[in-house]
Amino acid sequence: MSTLTQMDPGKISGLYSEVSGPSAPVGAHVTEEQLPELRAYTVAAEWSQNDLVRGSRLRFHQQWTLIPDSSNHRSIRTALPGQPCVPKSGELVSGHSPIQGLRAVVRETGPHQLLEIWDRHGLQTCLNLTALNKHGRVYDDAQFGSLSWSPCENKLLYVAEKSKNNSESCDALPAGKDRSIYWEDWGEALTSKSVPVICMVNLQSSSVSVLRGVPPDVSPGQALWAPSSQAVFFVGWYHEPFRLGLKFCSNRRSALFKLDLDGHCECLSGVNQSVSCPRMSPDGLTLIYLQGRVFGPHHQCLSLQQVDLKSGETSTLLDVINRPQTGEFAGVYEALPPCCWSADSQRVLFSSACRNWKDLFMVDRRSRTVTSLSGTSDPSRFYGSWKLLTVQKDLMVVCCSSPTVPPTLRVGFLPSVGEAVAWLTLQQPIRTFDFHWTVLDVTPTPAEDNTHFSGLDFGAVLVKPSCSPLKDKLPLVAFIHGGPHSQFPAEWNCTTAGLVKLGFAVLMVNYRGSTGFGQDSILSLLGQIGSQDVKDVQRAVLTALQMDSTLDPKCLAVIGGSHGGFLCCHLVGQYPDFYRACVARNPVINAATLLGTSDIVDWRYTSVGLQYSYDQIPTAETLAAMLEKSPITHAAQIKAPVLLLLGGRDRRVSPHQGLELYKALKSRALPVRLLWFPEDGHSLSRVDTQADCFLNTALWLQQHL
DSSP: OHHHHTOOHHHHHHHHHHHHOOOEEEEEEEEEEEOSSOEEEEEEEEEEEEETTTTEEEEEEEEEEEEEOSSOTTSEEEEOOOOOOEEOOSEEEEEEOSSSOOEEEEEEETTEEEEEEEETTEEEEEEEHHHHTSSSOBOOSTTTOOEEEOTTSSEEEEEEEOOSSOTTOTTOOOTTSOOOOOOOOOOTTOTTOSSEEEEEEETTTTEEEEOOOOOTTEEEEEEEEOTTSSEEEEEEEEOOSOOOOOTTOOOSOEEEEEEETTSOEEEOSOTTOEEEEEEEOTTSSEEEEEEEOSSSSSSOOBEEEEEETTTOOEEEEEOOOSSOOTTSOOOBOSOOOSOOBOTTSSEEEEEEEETTEEEEEEEETTTOOEEEOSOTTSTTOSOSEEEEEEEETTEEEEEEEOSSSOOEEEEEEOOOTTOOOOOEEEEOOSOOOOEEEEEEEEOOOGGGOOGGGTTOOEEEEEEEESSOOSSOOEEEEEEEOSSSSOOOOSSOOHHHHHHHHTTOEEEEEEOTTOTTSOHHHHHHTTTOTTTHHHHHHHHHHHHHHHHOTTEEEEEEEEEEETHHHHHHHHHHHHSTTTOSEEEEESOOOOHHHHTTTOTTHHHHHHTTTOOOOTTOOOOHHHHHHHHHTSGGGGGGGOOSOEEEEEETTOSSSOTHHHHHHHHHHHTTTOOEEEEEETTOOTTOOOHHHHHHHHHHHHHHHHHHO
């Protein structure tokens, strides 16, 4: 593999800049305007882009004007070139009003947070929310945050941290008392979120107030207006007896509430459910939301519920899919986009995992049939991932990508019955990459079958250079996702692309328990971690080696983060002569010692097949079960060099987990290296951290393969 050893750190960093540089659309808004002689649509997209020089992510806007065909308004005649990109400076959240097209923005300027209202003539209103001192910082996260216009366009809703110094706060402490009291937060990536409140802005009086009547045992979020403008809907997460981590967890006890402006609050959903993503239909008659189980797997297949706001009746629009048939819809696993309704309020659109793909679906409320809108019957499958950004005026705006094509912005009108979507690409990526990729369907051997969930299969995505050296075979890197209930769809992944550019083949494995294969697959992993998932990754690697003779069976490595790091360390311990290198990001090493430090302590019980309750006290038997399924039990067998990447602020998997393995390997004089990122958390998501991690991963793999 001489092509690998010639790359110095500077060239690797330049290569990473190339694969991590493409921008990605993260949101969109559609407006329609009837001009004297034609109708026009404006598509405004928000983009995110890594800037390695600043070590930060840039956000910017870009707009396109679309002219539909005069004889067929479902067909786009002309798309004018996109306007120049406009950077977003300090914007936290924003939202467009439904009629006049006003734009509300919460902006951060130094220590202050401002609410701005923009119209066609410029800045109309500006309120200094910090100076008003009605609440703490405004939330801009996807878990709680929102910015919702009332139908009358005179009011706004948003979510903020409750003021801990305001005399109106029932939690305010008397003067002279100890103010070092501990405030619980909502865990990994939500450490600044403790007590959210729903805030209302009256634009006519330029006043801000905190809505009263929210039950004291819930934390509200995802707020939106009722059609009357006299009440709001919100999701409330129960925080008693104590808060558990919410990030990546769709199994937290929560409910859908209706709160009127007089403070009367009503619960609209079931007693012991997990709910999220309330979305109002354009006609104001129906509210939909996602619903799942409480506890159990922390991410799962969800049902789509609908509430008839006239009768108050709730019914299931889409149920949980336990075991999808080949080629069929596999269930809902993703959050709904902010706008997901057709203009006639009869169809709901969403993106979701489906085996090794991410697809775009539409469900008709009348027939309850689900249709794929991405044209996936095409065997070429140019795009492996379709993400819906918005649908407004029946115009869909989507982000598409594949392992060779960075994020691409496309639009298309909802089709008539029996017709396909006429998709139009608005923004191609600056470049595409000449890789070869394929999807593998993998079947466990009879010995690896789960007798309680027999017959399940799984998959993987293999990406490799399109041309390999004539004499040398390709080293193979098994890339394992975390979660464990998440997915590696056939989409753009800059780590995979960078490694393939360096000459590696990369196998992204969706072991049993991944999303997109039905609820049975997710449930099959409970109690089987460290065994079923380990065997699945090994089976996927063996399958790839068997089907592709260009792969080198003597040059194999594993990389992954979180549960993926857990599996990496298991694999080099259980198959010590098979893999030659390992890179693990914030891995679970010893589930028994992790029990008291993780923000999702419930998962530590569920993963080993035990029921969880808040008042649970660990027993010797519980700790033994957790230890038995942990990679630390195989540490003495590890031979492969291990690189550990740890975030000092990780609340999900304490960095002391990685340190535990580091010390075990050091004591045996085995090659191990540890990189510590003191300002980063579980995902190691800072731009400078990700660049550092890729560079060191590439050098580690080059050195040891």
